[in-house]
Amino acid sequence: ESEVPSFTASKVSQYSCQRKTTLNNFNKKFTDAFEIMAENYEFKENEMFCLEFLRAASVLKCLPFPVVRMKDIQGLPCMGDQVRDIVEEIIEEGESSRAKDVLNDERYKSFKQFTSVFGVGVKTSEKWYRMGLRTLEEVKAEKTLKLSKMQRVGLLYYEDLVSCVSKAEADAVGLIVKNTVRTFLPDALITLTGGFRRGKKIGHDIDFLITNPGPREDDDLLHKVVDLWKKQGLLLYCDIIESTFVKDQLPSRKVDAMDNFQKCFAILKLYQPRVDNRSYNASKEFDMAEVKDWKAIRVDLVICPFEQYAYALLGWTGSRQFGRDLRRFANHEKKMILDNHALYDKRKRIFLKAGSEEEIFAHLGLDYVEPWERNA
Ligand code: CTP
Ligand code: MN
Ligand code: MN
Ligand code: MN
Numbered sequence: 001e002s003e004v005p006s007f008t009a010s011k012v013s014q015y016s017c018q019r020k021t022t023l024n025n026f027n028k029k030f031t032d033a034f035e036i037m038a039e040n041y042e043f044k045e046n047e048m049f050c051l052e053f054l055r056a057a058s059v060l061k062c063l064p065f066p067v068v069r070m071k072d073i074q075g076l077p078c079m080g081d082q083v084r085d086i087v088e089e090i091i092e093e094g095e096s097s098r099a100k101d102v103l104n105d106e107r108y109k110s111f112k113q114f115t116s117v118f119g120v121g122v123k124t125s126e127k128w129y130r131m132g133l134r135t136l137e138e139v140k141a142e143k144t145l146k147l148s149k150m151q152r153v154g155l156l157y158y159e160d161l162v163s164c165v166s167k168a169e170a171d172a173v174g175l176i177v178k179n180t181v182r183t184f185l186p187d188a189l190i191t192l193t194g195g196f197r198r199g200k201k202i203g204h205d206i207d208f209l210i211t212n213p214g215p216r217e218d219d220d221l222l223h224k225v226v227d228l229w230k231k232q233g234l235l236l237y238c239d240i241i242e243s244t245f246v247k248d249q250l251p252s253r254k255v256d257a258m259d260n261f262q263k264c265f266a267i268l269k270l271y272q273p274r275v276d277n278r279s280y281n282a283s284k285e286f287d288m289a290e291v292k293d294w295k296a297i298r299v300d301l302v303i304c305p306f307e308q309y310a311y312a313l314l315g316w317t318g319s320r321q322f323g324r325d326l327r328r329f330a331n332h333e334k335k336m337i338l339d340n341h342a343l344y345d346k347r348k349r350i351f352l353k354a355g356s357e358e359e360i361f362a363h364l365g366l367d368y369v370e371p372w373e374r375n376a
Contacts, residue, residue, distance in 0.1 A: 007064060009075035016325040016376030017366055019062040023199055023375050027060040027067055033086055033099035040102045043111040043122055056083040058321045058376040110134045118161055119150030153237040153267060157296035164202040165297055173206050173270060173299060181210055184224050188212050193316040199372035205298035209316050211309045222264050222303055236296055237267040251339035255324050259315060259340035264301040269294045308341050310354040315340030322376040330364055
């Protein structure tokens with residue numbers, strides 16, 4: 001007899017694009033531990049073990065019930081020995097000693113701090129760690145370090161950038177983005193993508209996809225947008241990556257490849273006057289001029305040709321794991337190559353056009369998965 005009659009473990013696909021994963025995670029206890037393990041392997045550049053834990057976390061996130069005994073994970077995909085050991089310990093002890101050891105590990109703690117800075121990845125963290133640096137305080141005090149511009153602003157706006165972006169802030173920035181883009185391209189289609197499109201209430205940045213229906217393209221759009229923000233005093237940082245897309249190029253086979261769209265990684269100044277009752281009364285001690293009335297916010301703007309919009313939208317909506325599994329599924333199950341630009345059928349040797357995400361799923365022979373069900 002089973003508590004959830006409609007659920008059959010052996011029917012859970014190994015591909016998250018064949019599962020529905022909402023934000024309602026019954027197994028956070030387990031998936032948090034797996035994600036800590038995965039991150040530690042990422043810091044060690046052990047991609048295989050990292051992916052093993054990310055896939056396991058993703059499988060448990062789609063379960064419609066909390067795992068309470070080992071029998072509950074029987075028959076599920078991606079449950080290797082390392083994973084099962086951790087599940088067993090959490091069931092028995094309430095927590096994982098291996099995940100706890102990672103959280104207390106000096107190297108992990110340093111990498112966690114270092115990579116929390118915008119512009120600092122595993123490579124830079126490795127370098128700093130090898131130099132004997134352990135904390136961000138030590139990094140800031142080390143005057144001989146050559147920091148990139150990205151890393152300097154990352155440290156400058158650190159507190160704002162590590163504090164999460166709310167949906168309200170995402171909507172406020174959305175209005176600014178729409179207003180500015182439409183000043184130059186009145187018919188532009190501007191879509192909130194990333195985690196917020198998947199229904200998340202918080203994020204580490206805000207992602208927008210921009211396209212212009214019709215044939216007209218404007219290679220200068222992003223430059224005009226950031227120039228206007230500069231003039232308005234709203235731009236704290238921006239790095240524009242020019243498009244490297246070549247017409248008729250085959251989709252990239254790399255599972256984590258960057259796409260070739262023109263894009264801009266920016267930091268915007270979002271004004272948010274804080275109404276603080278104390279400021280009206282305590283006029284002497286409280287100087288309004290010293291209250292910071294803005295927050296630095298990371299914004300990603302991506303611009304794509306209209307005919308690639310559906311593919312770009314699917315790619316930029318994520319989650320990262322969902323995207324990885326879509327490409328892996330296309331490759332291994334359908335002999336097709338998918339990236340953020342196109343879908344190529346290797347057997348028929350043709351590109352499959354799509355005007356919507358639904359059409360892409362249909363090309364792949366997949367049931368449609370709504371954005372809020374892609375939180376794999
Ligand atoms: N993405 C991509 N190409 C990039 C960068 C990101 O296709 N060069 C995809 C990622 O795979 C992800 C989505 O765009 O699925 C959004 O990326 P990101 O902002 O990093 O993640 P979110 O899911 O939005 O989560 P967060 O709240 O942390 O921003
Ligand atoms: Mn994002
Ligand atoms: Mn992210
Ligand atoms: Mn992003």
